[in-house]
Amino acid sequence: MRHRQRIYRILSISVSVCLLIMCFLNQYSGVRHYSVYAEGNGDTRKEYEDEKTTAKAYEHTAELLSDEIKKINRKIAETTLAIENLTGEINVMDTEIEEAENLYYEYEDRVIIEKEKLNQVVSLMYETGAGSDEIAVILQSDDILKVLDRGEYLRDINDYYNDKISEYDDIVAEALEQESMLNNLRLEREEEIVTLEKKKEEMSAEIKELGSLMKEAQEKAEDAKELSNALAKKVAEMEAAERAALAARKYDGSGSNVDYSGNGTNYYYEDPYPYTPDELLLMAGIIEAEAGSVSYPGMVAVGSVVMNRVNSPDFGNTIAGVVYAPYQFEPAETGRLAMILAEGPADSCMGVAKEVLDGKRNVPNLYFKADWYAEEHGISGVNIGGNVFH
Incomplete structure (x- = not known):
C-alpha cells in the first residue's frame, strides 16, 4: 500500500509539473505570434528576432521534454500495473501453495494411519494362527467344519491385507504427486518474485529519469518564460516607435474617404x-x-x-x-x-x-x-x- 501511495504521489507531482510547463508555454504563446510591423531601426528588429528565435528554441525544448515526461509517466503507469498484476498472481499462488500444503499434510497423515492399520492386520494374522504355515493351522483342528471356517477366515484376512496394501500404495502415490505439485508451485512463486523485483527496479529507474527530466523541463520552461517577458518588452518598445512614426506621418485617415469609426465597408x-x-x-x-x-x-x-x-x-x-x-x-x-x-x-x-x-x-x-x-x-x-x- 505504501509503495502504491508513493507511486501515486510521484505521478501527481509529474502531472503538476507538466501543467506548470504548459502554463508557461501558453503564456509564452501569447507573445510568439505577434505580427510586428514597426518603423524601428534594423538593430532593434534584429534584437527582436534574435530573442524571438531563442525563445522559440527554449519553448521547443520544453515541449519535447514535456512529451518525454508524458511518455515516462505512461511507462511508470504500465510498470505499476504490471507490479500489481504480479503481486496479485503471487498472492493467488500463496493461496494455492497453502492449499497444496494442507492437502499434502493430510495425505501424510493418512499414510501414517494406513500404515498403522497394516501393522494391525499383520499382527492379527500372526495372532490368529499357531504358526506361519496355514497347513499346520488346519492340522491342529479336530473338526473339519472348524478347519473350513478357519481357512475361510484366513483367506478373508489375507484379502483385507492386500486391499489395505493397495490403498496404502495409492495414498503414497497421491502424497508424492501433491509433494511434486507443491514444489513446482514454490518454484513458480520464486520466479514470479524475481520478475517482480526486476519490475520494481525498472520503475525505480523510470522514476529517477522522470525526476531528472522534470527538473530540466522546469528550467527550460522558466527560461522560456523569462525570454517571453523580455520579448514582450521589446515588442512594446517597437510598438511605441511605430505609434510615434504614425503620429509623425499623420496616418489618421483625414485625407481619405474612409470613415475610421465605421466597420471598413466604406470603399x-x-x-x-x-x-x-x-x-x-x-x-x-x-x-x-x-x-x-x-x-x-x-x-x-x-x-x-x-x-x-x-x-x-x-x-x-x-x-x-x-x-x-x-x-x-x-x-x-x-x-x-x-x-x-x-x-x-x-x-x-x-x-x-x-x-x-x-x-x-x-x-x-x-x-x-x-x-x-x-x-x-x-x-x-x-x-x-x-x-x-x-
Whole structure:
C-alpha cells in the first residue's frame, strides 16, 4: 500500500509539473505570434528576432521534454500495473501453495494411519494362527467344519491385507504427486518474485529519469518564460516607435474617404495594379493568412495594406517585395503562407485579391495588429474582421 501511495504521489507531482510547463508555454504563446510591423531601426528588429528565435528554441525544448515526461509517466503507469498484476498472481499462488500444503499434510497423515492399520492386520494374522504355515493351522483342528471356517477366515484376512496394501500404495502415490505439485508451485512463486523485483527496479529507474527530466523541463520552461517577458518588452518598445512614426506621418485617415469609426465597408478606388497570375495568387494567400476567408471587409483591408506599402517609398514596390520583406508578415516567415499557396487559397480570397489589385481599398494604413493584441497594448484604430488597422 505504501509503495502504491508513493507511486501515486510521484505521478501527481509529474502531472503538476507538466501543467506548470504548459502554463508557461501558453503564456509564452501569447507573445510568439505577434505580427510586428514597426518603423524601428534594423538593430532593434534584429534584437527582436534574435530573442524571438531563442525563445522559440527554449519553448521547443520544453515541449519535447514535456512529451518525454508524458511518455515516462505512461511507462511508470504500465510498470505499476504490471507490479500489481504480479503481486496479485503471487498472492493467488500463496493461496494455492497453502492449499497444496494442507492437502499434502493430510495425505501424510493418512499414510501414517494406513500404515498403522497394516501393522494391525499383520499382527492379527500372526495372532490368529499357531504358526506361519496355514497347513499346520488346519492340522491342529479336530473338526473339519472348524478347519473350513478357519481357512475361510484366513483367506478373508489375507484379502483385507492386500486391499489395505493397495490403498496404502495409492495414498503414497497421491502424497508424492501433491509433494511434486507443491514444489513446482514454490518454484513458480520464486520466479514470479524475481520478475517482480526486476519490475520494481525498472520503475525505480523510470522514476529517477522522470525526476531528472522534470527538473530540466522546469528550467527550460522558466527560461522560456523569462525570454517571453523580455520579448514582450521589446515588442512594446517597437510598438511605441511605430505609434510615434504614425503620429509623425499623420496616418489618421483625414485625407481619405474612409470613415475610421465605421466597420471598413466604406470603399474607395486607386489605380489598378498590373498584376501577374503569381501575384494574384500571392495576394490571395497573404489575405487568407492574415484575415481568413470569411470577413469581406477584413480581407479587403489586409489587401489594402499590402498595396499601400507597394505604393509607399518606405517599402518594396512589388507585392512579393512587400510580403516577403524581413520581419514584416509573420505567415511568410513561419511557413503558413507557403502552406496556403501549396493548397490553393480559398475562392473568396482569390476574388477579393482580384478586386484589390483592380484598385479597391477601404483603409489607407500601412500597419495592422490582431484586435486582442491592440487592446492589450492600447493601440487605437479601426477594427475590421478581427484586425485593428492604424
